[in-house]
Amino acid sequence: MxxxxxxxxxxxxxxxxxxxxxxxxxxxxxxxxxxxxxxxxxxxxxxxxxxxxxxxxxxxxxxxxxxxxxxxxxxxxxxxxDENLPKMALFVSKYDHCLYDILGRHAAGELQVEIPFIISNHPDLAPVAEQFGIPYHHIPVTKDTKPEAEAAQLALLEAHKIDLIVLARYMQIVSPKLIDRYPNRIINIHHSFLPAFPGAKPYHSAYARGVKIIGATSHYVTEDLDAGPIIEQDTTQVSHIHSVTDFIRKGRDLEKIVLSRAIRQHLEGKTMVYDNKTVIFH
Amino acid sequence: MxxxxxxxxxxxxxxxxxxxxxxxxxxxxxxxxxxxxxxxxxxxxxxxxxxxxxxxxxxxxxxxxxxxxxxxxxxxxxxxxDENLPKMALFVSKYDHCLYDILGRHAAGELQVEIPFIISNHPDLAPVAEQFGIPYHHIPVTKDTKPEAEAAQLALLEAHKIDLIVLARYMQIVSPKLIDRYPNRIINIHHSFLPAFPGAKPYHSAYARGVKIIGATSHYVTEDLDAGPIIEQDTTQVSHIHSVTDFIRKGRDLEKIVLSRAIRQHLEGKTMVYDNKTVIFH
Amino acid sequence: MxxxxxxxxxxxxxxxxxxxxxxxxxxxxxxxxxxxxxxxxxxxxxxxxxxxxxxxxxxxxxxxxxxxxxxxxxxxxxxxxDENLPKMALFVSKYDHCLYDILGRHAAGELQVEIPFIISNHPDLAPVAEQFGIPYHHIPVTKDTKPEAEAAQLALLEAHKIDLIVLARYMQIVSPKLIDRYPNRIINIHHSFLPAFPGAKPYHSAYARGVKIIGATSHYVTEDLDAGPIIEQDTTQVSHIHSVTDFIRKGRDLEKIVLSRAIRQHLEGKTMVYDNKTVIFH
Amino acid sequence: MxxxxxxxxxxxxxxxxxxxxxxxxxxxxxxxxxxxxxxxxxxxxxxxxxxxxxxxxxxxxxxxxxxxxxxxxxxxxxxxxDENLPKMALFVSKYDHCLYDILGRHAAGELQVEIPFIISNHPDLAPVAEQFGIPYHHIPVTKDTKPEAEAAQLALLEAHKIDLIVLARYMQIVSPKLIDRYPNRIINIHHSFLPAFPGAKPYHSAYARGVKIIGATSHYVTEDLDAGPIIEQDTTQVSHIHSVTDFIRKGRDLEKIVLSRAIRQHLEGKTMVYDNKTVIFH
Incomplete structure (x- = not known):
């Protein structure tokens, strides 16, 4: 039963x-x-x-x-x-640490999910996908090709009956059409403790401001950039001795953990969304 | 209603x-x-x-x-x-930081409880009690006077219909009679992440072992020393630059927070005990 | 020697x-x-x-x-x-938790400093000052009396040769004249992980945004509101079950710890400021 | 230069x-x-x-x-x-999460080190090694074959001029001969906040004790089991709702982070050992 x-x-x-x-x-x-x-x-x-x-x-x-x-x-x-395994698509660009982390966890049996494919706007991470035996679709996105790219993405997502999309440091803004089609089913990892430092280069901004903590935030994607319902956040201490490079290195560990926790909570059906906020059951 | x-x-x-x-x-x-x-x-x-x-x-x-x-x-x-305010007795020895913290929180309205009195085996903290206008009973405890001391403690506790006893760095072992009379109603703060470093001088032992974290543990008191059901624990990072004195200083902040959280959870009726473990509702 | x-x-x-x-x-x-x-x-x-x-x-x-x-x-x-004890003035409004914490730590011997007086724009906390035997100067600040209030503050600060001013939840903007006179010697505690939620009511804003962490920041006061060099920050996890009241309660513990750490580091001569950032030696 | x-x-x-x-x-x-x-x-x-x-x-x-x-x-x-890249050998048994983490970090360029080979007493993780293109030596260890196994291990270590040995959840006790040959150059990860819960099955012991934090410890290996100089420790909160399986899952993230930090600190020449304790420079 x-x-x-x-x-x-x-x-x-x-x-x-x-x-x-x-x-x-x-x-x-x-x-x-x-x-x-x-x-x-x-x-x-x-x-x-x-x-x-x-x-x-x-x-x-x-x-x-x-x-x-x-x-x-x-x-x-x-x-x-609990009869069917959900299906998760990964979107990546060039950064490999979150991809390695998710695929490593998946291979180690930590995530109860099927990963039918990876989509990227760059060819760089194809070898990682190959290492783990997962199909990799290189769909370049330029100003001119955006509509075709979206159509190609959507076709793949629908053909595979994807339940959850994870933007594992995908450095592109996702189209409103995709967001509409997958409401509260696209998870992004942002490399700051939002609402501080939204947008590009948050580690550089954090360094310039001289903060003593850095963070990472996983959230559902909405049309407002980096303003969707927050699923998980975590922070770590930094000090004056840490360069931007150190922030990035320390931040990578936060990103991996904060993203993987959000994925797991979603997959276990423990997240609900109301009024741009999440309820996360334990 | x-x-x-x-x-x-x-x-x-x-x-x-x-x-x-x-x-x-x-x-x-x-x-x-x-x-x-x-x-x-x-x-x-x-x-x-x-x-x-x-x-x-x-x-x-x-x-x-x-x-x-x-x-x-x-x-x-x-x-x-929610009609009656519970009653809490504080037991202290000579260390004043937890006492200041609890009385400061109480005065600031953080703890919904009445504090009818403080008991100590030393006269040293009487001025702190006086500062906050709380009766202070100096009940010395020596090998010979132990039974009388216990009787005096029990008489006070019963006369005031005490619901909860908090050992705020009370450096004495509480008698089995008291523990029997107040099962799961005596909270102690121990200055280590139990089960590491039970007993005396845990900061010194932690320093000698070269640990990189120190901790504090609040627990219900049972007849087994430092082995009762754990309510709250927290830790903080230390490094080689920290002396035993630094451990003690950093630990004080942990002790205060871990003890005050346990007190609040107990007062709000969020703790249950079974099989020497706690269930802490949120 | x-x-x-x-x-x-x-x-x-x-x-x-x-x-x-x-x-x-x-x-x-x-x-x-x-x-x-x-x-x-x-x-x-x-x-x-x-x-x-x-x-x-x-x-x-x-x-x-x-x-x-x-x-x-x-x-x-x-x-x-190390011949002379530095002198620290406290500025408060109506919130008492940071004041209790600092005075409790001072009384417990944790802070090597003299506290000649407390200044407040409200009379409310005079009893706390009295409890700890520290002079309390009630200097009301209104739009019209601002210049006189500042002059009265400065007169007190100079008469007592104050080295460090601590704004322990002082809910007023400090005048540029004071800031000029005490550069990098006025420490404020702000109840958010800056740069998120500067200005008024950060816990309410944090709640509205649905964050999963809240924080506190101690910083030197400059003319840019909540934008001075950061000394210490810390965060704690919150969840959907926490109300604004819970945020405030949990935040109080952060504020106390983050402020007291900043005070201690300043007093031990471990802070340097350059280009609106701090170097904090260990 | x-x-x-x-x-x-x-x-x-x-x-x-x-x-x-x-x-x-x-x-x-x-x-x-x-x-x-x-x-x-x-x-x-x-x-x-x-x-x-x-x-x-x-x-x-x-x-x-x-x-x-x-x-x-x-x-x-x-x-x-900084002319030569150091050489690191990995010892594993059957658990793959630390191995995936280290190899993923290495592939992502986080660790400045050469990994000439992996040694295991089981064949299970050979496919992981193969995925990352690293030679895998299966050297079974039984009571009878222990001396031969050690000789085979040592021969490999010396042939490749290994600088650092990492026991990435290697479930065997390392021989005194190896420890003597590589003093303060063998790093182990233990899945508890030592000195609590040394030896086997620490997550089970932690669960039985009802702790509210679990931890992980990386340390240099000495002849005293789990008692060598501690390099890094970290902890995370658990509660009554977490089963042993949850402890293990949450602990895996701690193990990965605590081990990888220790490896990096060692590789950057930031660790010194004296009197069974470490000095870790920043």
Whole structure:
């Protein structure tokens, strides 16, 4: 029997937890995880719930849940079963450290995901893809070829039924069309503790400002550059002895960890987005 | 109307969440917080739940809860209402930094607790107590006077109906009688990342070993020295340039923060203990 | 005999270390600490040096050093002896947590400094000052009385020969005259990881942005608001479950630690400023 | 012209810095880095110094330095030039995460070192080595074959003139002969914050104890198991919700970072060892 994971978002009301758990209980479900959160300003209710032991098909359960709970409580909701491995596409440019890290983790069994291909606007990292046996599509992006490039990207994404796109230091702005098509399903890593130092060359700006901490931020991509919902952030101490090169070196470790944590949380269905902010269940 | 906070511990079974939330829902309760955890090895179920809007008295609610849920599910449970401020006694010796920190936080309104008195085996910190207007009881402890000292301590604790005892660098071993009387209600701060460096002079031992991190640990006191359930731990980096004196100075900040976090979590009813480990709800 | 501490800043040239150490060696000095740093972009040389065993008076040593080294190497330099305790003035408004922390640390012997008085634009914290036996000057600041208030502040600072001013959550902008008079000797604590969230209400802005880390920054005050040389920064993790109130509570601990570290580093003569950045020796 | 890096250790005496810097200055050397440290208990002096611009050969400079300074000051010392890339051998068993991390960093240009080969007591990771084009020697170790295995290891190490051995989760105890032959040149990663949880299965022990932090430690290997000089340590927070599997997953990131930092510091000549402790220059 499958394990079903529910993500539920609705206006806060009395009785949601009681009725949802009763619904599952009546169907012989055993709740193995329940966490909920109420946004006190928006009065919105968020819940994540994992349930074992229900003998229904996914479709049947979805249909009953919809009628009994989702409609009456005006829920935005999603139910995943653990039957299928999700599919993740990687977008890269020339920097290889995040790519090595993700592929190394994947090879080491840390990420429960299929990686059907890598897309890059440069040919440089093809050997890395080859090393790990993953198809590499070089799709150059110039001012003139942007529409064709996007079309080529979209065609690949759709042909492979991609669930999640990861921009692993992809140094291009992603097109609004792609963002619309994959809302809250494109994760970017930005190499600063946003909202400080958005845009290009954040390590150089951090060095110029003389900060004593540097950071990295993973977030869902929206049309506002580096302003989407933040998934994970972390920082590390620096000092006057560190050059820009040192910032970059130390930052690489942050980028790798902050990006891989965000990927894992997304893949495990632990992220929800509301009002440009994330709820991250543990 | 009061807010009621439930802490529930019982063998894991199907239906606990559903039945508990239904019970509260039937009594017009609005669940504003629910977090639960199942220990996968012990198969024990832990839940913390806050509920508004129930028009019953504490006693009536306790009685109905007991019959309907606690007995059938074999729950160990506790229900607190937010009507009464808990009472905390401080035990100190000669070190003043944790005492200053707790009293400063208390004066600044950070800790929702009453501090009826401070007990010390030395007279040294009486002026600090006086500065903050808190009674200070000097109860010397020697080998010979130990039983009388304990009796005097217990008399004070009971006379003031103390809920929580905090050993804020109290350099004495607490008697088994006190520990029995206040199970999981005595919090100690130990100045190392336990289980490393239990016992006396951990900073000196850490220095001798050449560690690159030092830490602090707050834990409930049990009869095994420095081996009780850990509530909070934190660490900070040190290097070869730091002397034992530097370790002690840097450690003081850790001790203050780790102890004050543990106190707050206990006071907010977010700690549960099972099998010498804590469950700390967020 | 005194211990002398030198802070030296000059254009980088071959031979500075060799000649400086030879100079001290010839006068029977034993160098107990030497750390240096070259800013590779500005080609500026920074050195901190502690020296024991020299039998000269401060004045005599200063005069000889000036002629032999400072003039030829175009040094900006400072030499302190450990004979006098520096003097620190505290400026506060209504928030008491940093004040309690500094006074608690001072009382516990952590800060080698004299605190002749506290200045505030509000009367609220007078009881805290009284608790610790430190004079409290209530100098209200309004649009109209600003010049008089500044004059009163300056008069107090000069009468007491203050070396360092600490703005311990002083919610006023300090006048340019004061900044000019005490360059790199006014330390402020700002409750964000600058350059993110400068100005008012940074915790509210951080909450609105949905960040996963919050921070605090101590810096020297310059005429550009929250843009002076950064001395210390630290951050802590937050999550969606934390309200603005939680941000403020968690931030208070950061503010206290980041401010007290900056104060200590300044008092120990371990900070240098160049080009709006700090060099912090260990 | 080469950059020369000196590491110097000797009994603390007046004049070492002055005479050493004068020696280099007389030979047209420009000191680009100098950091020193005096162990106040052992009264030992440690210095690291980088120097450009000297027109002598390494041998000539070594010889002059020896006569002028090393002999009179009883120095233990080492001088490296930046002409040759050091050589590092990796020892692994079956865990691949540290191996992927090191090889990924090496491929990404983060580690200035040659990796002539990998040794393992198991065949499992041969494909990883092959992926990165590095020779893999499978040398099984059993009770009976231990002497032959060691001889085979030593033969490889000597044939390739290995400078540094890294035990990247090599689950075997290294022979005293190897340790003797490569003193302070074998780096191990242990998956706990030593001295807590030495030996086997530290994550399981940490889980059983209910700690709230886990850690990793890189250290030079000595004959006392997990008791050699510590190079780097780091920790991360865990909570009751984390299973042993979570500890292992979170710990992997610590292991990778703590090991790679230790490797880099060693390769850059920033580590010194005295009395089973390290001095790590920045």
């Amino acid at each position: 499958s394990r079903f994971t529910f993500l539920i978002l609705c206006p806060d009301q009395v009785g949601i937890i009681a009725k949802t758990t009763a619904f599952l209980h009546q169907r012989k479900g055993n709740i193995v995880y329940l966490d909920q959160y109420v946004d006190p300003e928006a009065q919105m209710f968020f819940m994540r719930l994992e349930c074992d032991g229900i003998g229904l098909s996914s479709d049947q359960l979805r249909s009953e849940f919809n009628e009994a709970l989702a409609i009456p409580f005006q829920m935005q909701w999603r139910m995943d079963s | 009061s807010r009621f906070t439930f802490l529930i511990l019982c063998p894991d079974q199907v239906g606990i969440i559903a039945k508990t939330t239904a019970f509260l829902h039937q009594r017009k309760g609005n669940i504003v917080y629910l977090d639960q955890y199942v220990d996968p090895e012990a198969q024990m179920f832990f839940m913390r739940l806050e509920c508004d809007g129930i028009g019953l008295s504490s006693d009536q609610l306790r009685s109905e809860f007991n019959e309907a849920l606690a007995i059938p599910f074999q729950m160990q449970w506790r229900m607190d209402s | 005194s211990r002398f501490t030198f802070l030296i800043l000059c254009p980088d040239q071959v031979g500075i270390i060799a000649k400086t150490t030879a100079f001290l060696h010839q006068r029977k000095g034993n160098i107990v600490y030497l750390d240096q740093y070259v800013d590779p972009e500005a080609q500026m040389f920074f050195m901190r040096l502690e020296c024991d065993g020299i039998g000269l008076s401060s004045d005599q040593l200063r005069s000889e050093f000036n002629e032999a080294l400072a003039i030829p190497f175009q040094m900006q330099w400072r030499m302190d002896s | 080469s950059r020369f890096t000196f590491l110097i250790l000797c009994p603390d005496q007046v004049g070492i810095i002055a005479k050493t810097t004068a020696f280099l200055h007389q030979r047209k050397g420009n000191i680009v880095y100098l950091d020193q440290y005096v162990d106040p208990e052992a009264q030992m002096f440690f210095m690291r110094l980088e120097c450009d611009g000297i027109g002598l050969s390494s041998d000539q400079l070594r010889s002059e330095f020896n006569e002028a300074l090393a002999i009179p000051f009883q120095m233990q010392w080492r001088m490296d030039s």
